[in-house]
Amino acid sequence: MSDTGVLDALLESGVARGELVALALDPGVGLALATATRSWAVASADPCGAVALVERGIGPRWVLWSNDTAETLARAGVRVARAFDLACAHRILEGTWAADPARVWAAANGLDAGTLPSVAPPDLFSSVGDDDGDGDEPVRRDGHLRPEWAAGAWRASPERLRRWSVLAQHAAAEQIAALGAISGRPAALATARAESAVELLCAEMTVDGLPMDRVVAEGIVAGFVGPRPRDEAAAAEERARRDAAVLRHATPGFDVDLRSSTQVRAMLRRLGIDVVDTRAARLRELEDTHPVVRELLAWRRAERVATTYGYAWLDEHLGADERFRGSWSGSDGAAGRMTASGGLHNMPAEFRPAVVAEPGHVFVRADLGQVEPRVLAAVSHDAALARATLQGDLYAAVASELGVDRATAKVAVLGAMYGQTTGHGADALRRMRRAYPVAMDYLDRAEHAAAAGRDLRTYGGRLVRFGPPPPRDDGTPEPRASVAARGRYGRNAVVQGAAAELFKRWAVTLRARGADLGAQIVLCLHDELLVHTPLEQAAPVASLLDSCLQDAAERWAPGTPTRFVADVSVVARWSDAKDASAPPDRSPASGAP
DNA sequence: TGCGGCTATTG
DNA sequence: CACAATAGCCGCAG
CATH class of the missing domain: 1.20.1060.10 (Taq DNA Polymerase; Chain T, domain 4)
Structure with missing residues (x-):
């Protein structure tokens, strides 16, 4: 079959836009596709090009084992719109970081990860035990993937690619069922789709880099x-x-x-x-x-x-093309925030003047205002706190509600979300409990669950594991400080994790809708987006950032009365963005009565 | 050589 | 100096 033959075959079998099509690909071998009922394999010198043809002709939702494939596509300059990333969905479902094919497959099929076969022996034919069949069989009798397949033997031939894509399609179906079955989180499947698009975005940012002079x-x-x-x-x-x-x-x-x-x-x-x-x-x-x-x-x-x-x-990160490259991760950390290596997320502010848009381009920069307390209002369904979000400056609204000054209100809100229990803020915290009992109760419940070692799920359905505290050698009970620290972690995880979900929805919505305008997201910083944009499209992209936020919020939390706001500016260099996110804190904490 | 502690940077 | 993260060096244990 030829590269264009793949597209024809998919069209003939009636695959429509947005339908799941599993993809297995090796640049030196070819590609294979699988739907729920059929599969195809092609030996191709340009498998990414074939993917591009199908993307243009149909636009399916690509089922990928991991963002490795997304990165391969990005390196070939192929951009796909939709994905279902098995590793990504696995992390949401299981709350673990490790998401290699063996674990993903085992979890999707309800197998105990403790029975995972060990790494492939050096001589494939000397393997013994409960293994069976020949090397062309990807799944063992006990249901686990054969280790050598998981380690990369699936790349060996088009026929193996085909079998690998069939397995991906099967695992996706199991994961989708599991996502739908998460009690109380009907939107978990939507989370997995959005976060899969984040994996695509991360692959693109990793490959394309940040413009730097x-x-x-x-x-x-x-x-x-x-x-x-x-x-x-x-x-x-x-x-x-x-x-x-x-x-x-x-x-x-x-x-x-x-x-x-x-x-x-x-x-x-x-x-x-x-x-x-x-x-x-x-x-x-x-x-x-x-x-x-x-x-x-x-x-x-x-x-x-x-x-x-x-x-x-x-020297290590800035390429000859004046692009600074680090490696992006879509859901690192327990709560699922994005992370970046290479210093992209902790670059000293003094370096921001070096982040300069290319000739004929500008940065459209946007950051969410006071996102964590607004997210808390949404996920806890606290009507009073949601009312406070209607004001541009949430802390001012809370201040007048509590009868304190703005700085005190800000400390109280942040203290509530971080789990502060001592210090000057104690009185304001009591006022917080009176004014926003629903939100405070939501935080308390998360804290107590985590302290007791019970797992949490974020609003969007991501599992945050706490597990039972490990038994101590000397048999003494866990120190109180350790229990309290875990509680604070849990208290914050439900807010920070939910904020990450909203932020990522926003980012991928812009990625989708800004593509035609040439808008390229080059940096994500927890609540801030930097979008490299052709000069003449700056105004449309700026307004797009705002409408994408409203749409992302509505899809993430349908019907929420919470208001989300973004500060948007158009700049030539990152440092030119004025920080107008909040009025200055007039009275310092030390000066409080 | 691996790991906890300290320090600095970011949100 | 609450919550999260990456990253470097020191000092100590193995």
């Missing part, structure tokens, strides 16, 4: 640590010079490694400065007591850039 970026590094050293010796010399600037203030005769917090603390003590730790916030209070403190703070800044965000960092 090398000259500007290197200039920022130079501002901290000087010009790029010619060699290792020069780098060591530069390092020694930075160290000396601090050490000249220290007591002579003592050897101090500034990278060791213990030694730094000892050095400060010799100078009459006694601190419990040497964190920057603490040192800043003592800046005027001794010149060494200021020097040390400057050293820390330079050292951070030299080791983490320096020339080596740029």
Whole structure:
């Protein structure tokens, strides 16, 4: 069968837009497709091109084993609209990070993960035990995948690709049934679809990268640590010079490694400065007591850039095409937030001027306003808190409801969601309980469940595992602090996880609707989107961001009275985005009566 | 060599 | 310095 033959075969068998079509693909071998009733295999030199043909001609929902396939497609420049990602759905259902085919298959088929066969033996034909059949049979008698298939033997031939795609189609059907059966979470299937699209987006961001101006970026590094050293010796010399600037203030005769917090603390003590730790916030209070403190703070800044965000960092991640690349993950962490490696999520703000749109383009940047308390209002169905979301500044609305100032209200709201129980906020927290009992009860229940070791599900249906606390060697009960910490984690997970779900709905809605305008999402930062956009489409994309938010919220929480807001701006570089998310906090917590 | 502690950065 | 994350270096255990 030819590449175009695949499309014809699918059309002949009546596959329509949005229907599940499982895909198995290896760039050097070919591709295979499976519907619920039929399957096809093609030896092809350009399997991604064949996928593109089917995408244009039909536009199915592609069933993928994992985002590995999405990344292969993205590298070939093939963008598909819809997916059902088995690894992604597995993580939602099981609340685990590991989602390799063996585990996904086992869970989808109700097999105990504890009975998973171990890795394939070096000699495929020497395997014994309960294994059976020849190497072309992907499933063992006990129902598990054969380890060598799970490890990649499925790539060996078009016929194996075909069988692999049939298995994917079968696993998807089982997962869809399981998602539909999650009690109290009818939308879990919709969550899995949306999060599968997030996997596509992550693959695209991983491949395409973030536009960054090398000259500007290197200039920022130079501002901290000087010009790029010619060699290792020069780098060591530069390092020694930075160290000396601090050490000249220290007591002579003592050897101090500034990278060791213990030694730094000892050095400060010799100078009459006694601190419990040497964190920057603490040192800043003592800046005027001794010149060494200021020097040390400057050293820390330079050292951070030299080791983490320096020339080596740029060399590793910034490509010749002036795109900065890290690896994106769609649902890392227990609550299911997106993560990125390479420093994309924790890049110091000083580097934002280097994030520059390409010629003829701009960034349309948008961030959600006060998303976590608004999400809390939606998921807990607290009518009073939902009323507060109708105001642009939620904290101001809460403040007038509680009869406190805005800063106090903000601390109280955040404290409620993070599980703060002590401190100045105690009175405001009591007021929170009176004003928003439904939301507070929702948080309390999550906290108690987690503290007791019971699993949680987010609003969208993602399992957050807590498990029974492991038995302790000495048989003593678990420390109270540990139980309390798990409770706070649970309290926050239902809010943070739900906020992640809403944010991701927003992102994939924009990915879908902005494609025709050339809008490319290049950064996701928990509540912020950076969209690389052709100059002439800036205005339409800006308004699209807002309408996508409204639609995403309505699909995520149908009929919710909660209002969600986004601050949208059009900028040439990331740093140009003015931070107008909230009015300044007038009265600091320390000044509260 | 692996891992907990400390520190810094982001939301 | 509550909740989450990535990432680097130190110091210690194995």
